[in-house]
Amino acid sequence: MGIIIRQSLKGTFVNYVGVLLGIFVQFYIVAKFLDPEVIGLTKVVYEVAFFFSGFAMLSCNSVGMRFFPYFKDEKNHNNGFFYFYLLMPVLGSVLLTIIYVLCKEPITGYFGEKAAAFNEFFYWVIPLMIILTFWQFFEGYANINMRIAIPKAVREIGMRCFMLVLYLLYGLRYIDVEGLIAGFLVAYGMCLLITGTYSLHIGDNSLKHDWSFINPELRTKILKYQGFLILAAISGNIMTQLDLWMVSGVRGLYDAGIYTMVVYMAAVVEMPTRNISPISQPLAAEAMKNGNIDEATRLYKQVSIHQMLASAVLFVIVCINLDAIFAIIPNGDKFAAGKLAVALLGMAKVVNSTINFGNTLISFSKYYFWTLFISIFITISSICTNLYFIPRMGISGAALATLIACLISSAYQQYLVQVKLHANPFTWAHLRIVVILIAMLGVNCLIPSLIDVSPWLDILARCAACGVTGTILIYKLKISEQINWFIDQMLSRVGLLGK
Numbered sequence: 001m002g003i004i005i006r007q008s009l010k011g012t013f014v015n016y017v018g019v020l021l022g023i024f025v026q027f028y029i030v031a032k033f034l035d036p037e038v039i040g041l042t043k044v045v046y047e048v049a050f051f052f053s054g055f056a057m058l059s060c061n062s063v064g065m066r067f068f069p070y071f072k073d074e075k076n077h078n079n080g081f082f083y084f085y086l087l088m089p090v091l092g093s094v095l096l097t098i099i100y101v102l103c104k105e106p107i108t109g110y111f112g113e114k115a116a117a118f119n120e121f122f123y124w125v126i127p128l129m130i131i132l133t134f135w136q137f138f139e140g141y142a143n144i145n146m147r148i149a150i151p152k153a154v155r156e157i158g159m160r161c162f163m164l165v166l167y168l169l170y171g172l173r174y175i176d177v178e179g180l181i182a183g184f185l186v187a188y189g190m191c192l193l194i195t196g197t198y199s200l201h202i203g204d205n206s207l208k209h210d211w212s213f214i215n216p217e218l219r220t221k222i223l224k225y226q227g228f229l230i231l232a233a234i235s236g237n238i239m240t241q242l243d244l245w246m247v248s249g250v251r252g253l254y255d256a257g258i259y260t261m262v263v264y265m266a267a268v269v270e271m272p273t274r275n276i277s278p279i280s281q282p283l284a285a286e287a288m289k290n291g292n293i294d295e296a297t298r299l300y301k302q303v304s305i306h307q308m309l310a311s312a313v314l315f316v317i318v319c320i321n322l323d324a325i326f327a328i329i330p331n332g333d334k335f336a337a338g339k340l341a342v343a344l345l346g347m348a349k350v351v352n353s354t355i356n357f358g359n360t361l362i363s364f365s366k367y368y369f370w371t372l373f374i375s376i377f378i379t380i381s382s383i384c385t386n387l388y389f390i391p392r393m394g395i396s397g398a399a400l401a402t403l404i405a406c407l408i409s410s411a412y413q414q415y416l417v418q419v420k421l422h423a424n425p426f427t428w429a430h431l432r433i434v435v436i437l438i439a440m441l442g443v444n445c446l447i448p449s450l451i452d453v454s455p456w457l458d459i460l461a462r463c464a465a466c467g468v469t470g471t472i473l474i475y476k477l478k479i480s481e482q483i484n485w486f487i488d489q490m491l492s493r494v495g496l497l498g499k
Contacts, residue, residue, distance in 0.1 A: 018156025019268055025164050026264050032330035033171025036257030038180075041117050043260040044248050045181060048107070048118075049128035056096040056133040059229035060088035061140030065281050066364050067222055068144050069289045071213075082141075083209040088226075089137045093130050100126060115248045115256070121181055128185055135192040138199040143281065145203045154195050162187035228369050242379075243398040246386045251394060259395040262338035265325070266345035266399075269315045270353055281360055288364035296361050297423040302480075303357040304425035309433050309479055311353035313470055315346045316437055320444045320462050324455040337395070344399035348406040355410055355425055358417040367420045374412045378405050429479050436473045440466040 030039060064085045071081035100107075104122065111118040139151045166183040169175045175183065214222070244263070248256040280303050287296040322339050326332040362368055382405045389397025417423050443465050450458035474480075475487050 018152075018160060019271060021157060021160045021164075022264070025160050025167065026261065027325070027329040029164060029167045029171065031261070031332070031335065033167060034257075036255075036334060037117070037253045038177060038257070039260050040115070040248060040253030040256030041121075041177070042180065042184065043244065044111070044115060044118050044253070044256060045121050045125060045128070046184070047244055049125045050132055052096050052100050052125070052129045053132040053136065055099075055230070056089060056092035056129060057136060058088040058092040059226055060085060060092075060137060061143070062229055062363060063088070063222065063226050064140060064144055066225065066285050066289075067218075069286055070218060082203065082205050083207045084214070085141065086137070086207075089133050093133050096129065097126055100129070110249055115253045117253060118248075124181055124185070128188060131185065131188045131192050135188065135195060138192070138196040141199045141203055142195070145199075147202050150198050151195050154191050154198075158194065159187065159191050162190060225368065228372060229363075231372055242382050242386060243402050246383075246390055247395060247398050250387075250390050255395055258335050258338050259341065259398060261335045262341045262395060262399070263345065265318060265322075265338075265342045266349055268318055269311050269346045270349040271310075271314065280357065284357075284360050285364050288361065293421060293423065296421070300357055300361060300417075300423050300425045301427055302482075304354055305427065305429045305433075305480060306482075307357070308350070308354040308430060309436075309474065309483075311350045312433060312437055313440070315350050316440050316444075316470075317463060317466065318346060319343055320441070320466065321459045323449075324451050324458045324462075327451055327455040328459075340396045341399035344396065344403045348399075348403040351406055351410050354430075355414050358423065358425065359413050361421060361423060362413070362416060365421060367416070370416055370420070374409060374416075378409045381405060381408060432477045432479055436470055436477065436479075439473055440470050443469045 034042075064081075068078075068081060071078045071084075108119045108122060139155070142148060142151045162183075166175075166180060166187060169183070170177075170180045244256060244259060247259045280299060284296055284299055287293075287299065319342070322342060326336040326339070329335065362370065382401060385401035385404050386398060389401050391397070393400065414425075444462055447461055447465055450461060471487075475484055478484060
């Protein structure tokens with residue numbers, strides 16, 4: 001776990017800096033200068049491009065992660081791995097561009113009634129899709145080489161700096177909506193360039209290859225696995241973007257803009273997952289390749305504990321400060337309707353963070369095809385629940401539908417991991433985490449509201465009291481040896497603990 005902890009700590013630090021910057025950009029600059037309709041428009045353009053880029057990848061990151069151990073050979077340029085890895089998004093981008101253009105009528109027809117502004121930027125999606133495809137490709141390549149800190153810095157900090165400039169230019173009337181969308185292309189293109197340059201520097205990017213290395217047995221394994229993932233992506237990608245798409249189509253871009261702000265708040269909860277899971281995946285792939293279920297299970301438990309702890313604590317911090325947050329952000333009254341949605345989405349992300357690594361183990365095992373059936377079922381269920389709840393509850397209905405889908409998929413996923421791999425992530429540490437959360441909520445109830453005096457003071461008081469309580473309990477209850485070691489190191493440096 002050493003490299004996992006080091007890279008995760010670096011990634012978490014980057015994420016915290018990025019979140020602080022993102023909070024300023026999203027909840028001050030965006031809330032102040034952009035109407036909810038414009039927020040909704042920019043988000044829908046991005047999500048459509050991201051949706052198609054998910055297919056254009058041809059699942060290269062998952063395929064590359066699983067089969068890189070088969071190619072790994074530093075003396076022989078990893079047997080042409082980079083060439084085969086690069087070939088997938090190149091072919092996928094061409095194919096999905098053609099499919100997107102052919103699907104113009106149904107796409108514009110869906111958004112035409114409630115979100116007609118999107119149709120004006122229909123063709124702008126194509127270059128954004130290609131940029132996102134290769135940005136994810138190079139992030140995946142860095143992940144395979146177990147280096148996530150720099151790509152994370154580009155995504156979490158660099159991208160937000162670009163966005164800050166764009167939003168200010170729009171708010172100060174130097175550019176219009178069209179200029180804002182064009183600026184998105186430039187900003188994402190710059191992130192692609194930086195991440196690509198770094199990824200090529202740390203890995204073997206030789207294009208020398210030998211098709212004969214991929215013998216019939218290995219070819220069959222790769223194509224079978226990739227074909228399954230592409231099929232699974234149909235339902236997986238739909239489910240990922242489903243809530244925003246349906247909010248846009250059913251309620252319009254105004255509600256989509258509010259929902260975008262809600263999703264951003266809830267996204268803070270899953271921030272640790274973005275670091276721990278990716279850097280753990282190469283180790284899981286190696287363990288599953290070698291049939292070492294015990295090592296995979298040990299990894300599953302540690303990832304689950306750390307992700308549950310971090311995501312659940314952040315969830316509590318976000319929820320106890322919602323009133324103050326909406327009191328601080330400009331035009332907060334417009335977005336305050338999303339309070340319940342933040343809580344529901346946050347719950348879903350805590351559940352997902354706790355056991356989502358089980359899906360990684362399944363995907364790297366011979367039972368990977370089982371996930372396709374639950375993906376199809378969950379997608380159908382999500383469509384039905386969104387259609388039922390969104391007209392009745394608006395954005396809160398979309399969040400509730402997401403939570404229901406998450407609970408069902410998580411339960412099935414863990415059942416599958418338990419039955420097929422005999423792997424269970426749960427330990428007494430998980431129960432102790434629940435005790436910590438209850439204690440933090442109890443402390444919060446003792447703090448009187450200070451919002452009328454100052455929302456900032458209210459947030460500071462609650463974060464300080466609950467944060468200190470949580471940290472002490474995490475240390476005393478010994479939730480994680482790695483976290484206790486880290487705290488001991490910090491205490492030693494300031495002279496509060498003997499070396």
